[in-house]
Amino acid sequence: MSKQAVTVIGLGPMGRAMVGAFLDAGHRVTLWNRTPGKADDLVAKGAEEAATVAEALAANELVVLSLTDYDAVDAVLAQAPGALAGRVLANLSSDTPERARAAAAWAASHGAVHLTGGVQVPPPMIGKEGAVTHYSGPREAFEAHRGTLEVLTAADYHGEDPGLAALYYQAQMTVFWTTMLSFYQALAVGSANGVKAAELLPHLSGMTAMMPHFFQLYAMHADAADYPGDVDRLAMGAASVDHVLHTAEDAGVDVTLLKGVQDVFRRGMAAGFADNSFSSLMEVLKKQV
DSSP states (O other): OOOOOEEEEOOSHHHHHHHHHHHHTTOOEEEEOSSTTTTHHHHHTTOEEOSSHHHHHHHOSEEEEOOSSHHHHHHHHTTOGGGOTTOEEEEOOOOOHHHHHHHHHHHHHTTOEEEEEEEOSOGGGTTSTTOEEEEESOHHHHHHHHHHHTTTSEEEEOOSOTHHHHHHHHHHHHHHHHHHHHHHHHHHHHHHTTOOHHHHHHHHHHHHHTHHHHHHHHHHHHHHTOOOTTSOOHHHHHHHHHHHHHHHHHHTOOOHHHHHHHHHHHHHHHTTOTTSOGGGGHHHHSOOO
16 A cells, blocks of 8 residues: 655755654655755655645645744745645744644635644654654644654644644643753852852752642642642742842843742732642733633
């Protein structure tokens, strides 16, 4: 049985990794990239380069979009809207849930099906065990192409709403980027005190290893909207955040991140949550009805 042919649009590091994975798995790949010459090595490996976006879209039913954001997607697809009919667009570009919903509606108006995807691994992990992509959109289209898409990563389907895959992706990236910034913050304070990153690393890694326990406990608090102060109290947390901020100030490093954290804690205190768990900060952060 022959494997499904696929079009890949966008040859940044992620798009290149995807083309490579498809070729290695025996799929015929048509590709297009706005920068000429960037596909030469992939063509040498067996990919077919389309001269235009219209040609790339016409080549195959399944079209994987790997671009910086939905602005880039819009700019590319606007070059050939007449070639979209009958296509399934697996849009693995990053953007917001609302942009994903708008893109799905636009695609449908041109006769195409839009599957939103959020790839949760860096390019070197494409095609490797443990890699996962969030998907949402029409189930029938997802299931029809699931086997081909799982050449890239395992697929975690979240339902028909095209915004949900983007939501899951951005939620995870929220944790990733803020965690990494806190890591750099700690390293900056350590450096100012003559402690190398390698010396702090095992201690910071040990701290993050404990986080799943806290996540599990506080997720229950968040879903119940109940924040008992039996394990911790916001007042204690606010005092600790002050100490963290003052330590950074004394070291002379940037405290922009820590001032933002302190502000959230102070707003929680002002709202009367001093004796509740610091998970009560959900009430500060969540959408106000």
